[in-house]
Amino acid sequence: MKLLEYQANTLMDKYAIPIQKGIVIDSTEGTAEKIKNAGLKFPVVIKAQVQIGGRGKAGGVKFAGTAEEAAKLCGEMLGMDIRGFKSNELLVLEKKDIKTEWYLSIMLDRYSKAPLLIFSPLGGMDIEETAKTSPEKIARVPLDPLRGVQDYVISYAMDKTGADKQYKDQLKETVEKLYRMFFDYYTMLVEINPLAVGENGGLVALDGKVEVDDNALPLLPDITAFRDKLQEDPQVVEARKVNFLFIPVEESGAIGVMSNGSGMLMSCIDLISKKGMKVHAALDLGGGATSERIAEAVRIMFSRPQIDTVFICIFGGITRCDEVAKGACLAMAQKEGAGKNLILRMEGTNKEEAAKIIAESGLPVTIAEGIPGSVDTIYRIRKGA
Numbered sequence: 428m429k430l431l432e433y434q435a436n437t438l439m440d441k442y443a444i445p446i447q448k449g450i451v452i453d454s455t456e457g458t459a460e461k462i463k464n465a466g467l468k469f470p471v472v473i474k475a476q477v478q479i480g481g482r483g484k485a486g487g488v489k490f491a492g493t494a495e496e497a498a499k500l501c502g503e504m505l506g507m508d509i510r511g512f513k514s515n516e517l518l519v520l521e522k523k524d525i526k527t528e529w530y531l532s533i534m535l536d537r538y539s540k541a542p543l544l545i546f547s548p549l550g551g552m553d554i555e556e557t558a559k560t561s562p563e564k565i566a567r568v569p570l571d572p573l574r575g576v577q578d579y580v581i582s583y584a585m586d587k588t589g590a591d592k593q594y595k596d597q598l599k600e601t602v603e604k605l606y607r608m609f610f611d612y613y614t615m616l617v618e619i620n621p622l623a624v625g626e627n628g629g630l631v632a633l634d635g636k637v638e639v640d641d642n643a644l645p646l647l648p649d650i651t652a653f654r655d656k657l658q659e660d661p662q663v664v665e666a667r668k669v670n671f672l673f674i675p676v677e678e679s680g681a682i683g684v685m686s687n688g689s690g691m692l693m694s695c696i697d698l699i700s701k702k703g704m705k706v707h708a709a710l711d712l713g714g715g716a717t718s719e720r721i722a723e724a725v726r727i728m729f730s731r732p733q734i735d736t737v738f739i740c741i742f743g744g745i746t747r748c749d750e751v752a753k754g755a756c757l758a759m760a761q762k763e764g765a766g767k768n769l770i771l772r773m774e775g776t777n778k779e780e781a782a783k784i785i786a787e788s789g790l791p792v793t794i795a796e797g798i799p800g801s802v803d804t805i806y807r808i809r810k811g812a
């Protein structure tokens with residue numbers, strides 16, 4: 428889960444990483460008063476709150492000299508679209524006078540199997556450009572989880588990139604705080620860009636990004652509470668409410684795949700792709716699904732207008748095939764997939780009963796054999812052959 432900037436700011440504030448003073452604006456009413464009442468010093472910076480970077484270049488970061496000017500800009504920026512993300516909230520902050528912009532992040536690096544510290548004294552909006560044209564200005568240092576942030580790590584990162592060492596102690600302190608946050612909050616990424624060197628010397632986080640591992644959300648009520656403010660896929664939300672995992676795959680795909688296990692789900696997606704077809708979404712049913720739950724899952728899949736074909740692939744162990752068949756019939760009887768295709772492949776417990784249920788129902792559910800066989804069936808049916 429990717430946090431919004433102001434949500435990341437509350438975390439950084441908790442770890443005493445210096446941030447700018449600011450307020451969140453979520454409506455166009457009384458904006459000038461709200462900004463005045465917040466006691467912010469002018470000029471201010473107004474930033475669109477979206478789960479995507481590069482806002483500055485997309486017109487999502489603006490400056491204002493007075494509360495009135497800020498209110499006018501807020502009016503223009505609320506609801507603005509930044510590369511497909513709508514900004515329902517804005518963050519208004521005291522503009523910081525700065526000398527230079529640094530880049531700092533810690534990410535979970537699968538290659539070194541460690542938290543990876545990335546630092547550059549050439550941060551800011553052109554960090555991607557820096558990576559291309561001056562790779563020597565970017566230090567990447569794996570952090571040994573047993574040793575944590577050692578002095579030599581910071582020295583190395585600054586020496587390699589030619590950063591001004593007078594800020595070494597401050598940088599080390601910031602990295603230590605960020606590193607603690609990285610672990611405490613089960614993050615995949617914590618990033619500050621820019622980490623600005625202020626006119627008066629202090630380091631300030633001007634823009635924070637935090638990406639939390641979804642699997643840790645049950646342990647993090649404060650982060651879970653942030654979720655309400657995020658722009659989420661409606662089917663992901665709907666599925667989560669009933670404890671299914673709905674995974675959007677390819678926007679241009681038209682096939683929905685559901686299975687009782689992520690491994691089989693991936694095999695199905697692989698084989699469908701190999702046959703030159705695209706999967707729009709996948710849904711993990713988990714174990715022991717009842718007919719009602721299967722019907723609910725089919726309904727969620729078909730509520731996605733892009734999907735013309737749903738493929739259910741079941742290995743019947745704890746999940747019984749007859750329950751799955753009943754669920755498929757329940758959904759089709761309610762006309763969930765009217766005019767669309769439902770293909771069912773089952774193996775295991777009560778397979779014969781399941782086939783009988785489908786045959787006797789007279790409903791348009793196609794039974795297929797084996798995964799490769801099912802993929803051929805999907806191909807044929809969608810070709811209208």
Ligand code: GDP
Binds near residue numbers: 480483521528634
């Ligand atoms: P991003 O484009 O989504 O990464 O948005 P940022 O919040 O990083 O802002 C983009 C750029 O705006 C920064 O790299 C800075 O150059 C500039 N900026 C943002 N806030 C301030 C501020 O308070 N003071 C100054 N001087 N520049 C700022």
Ligand code: MN
Binds near residue numbers: 480481551552634
């Ligand atoms: Mn930024």
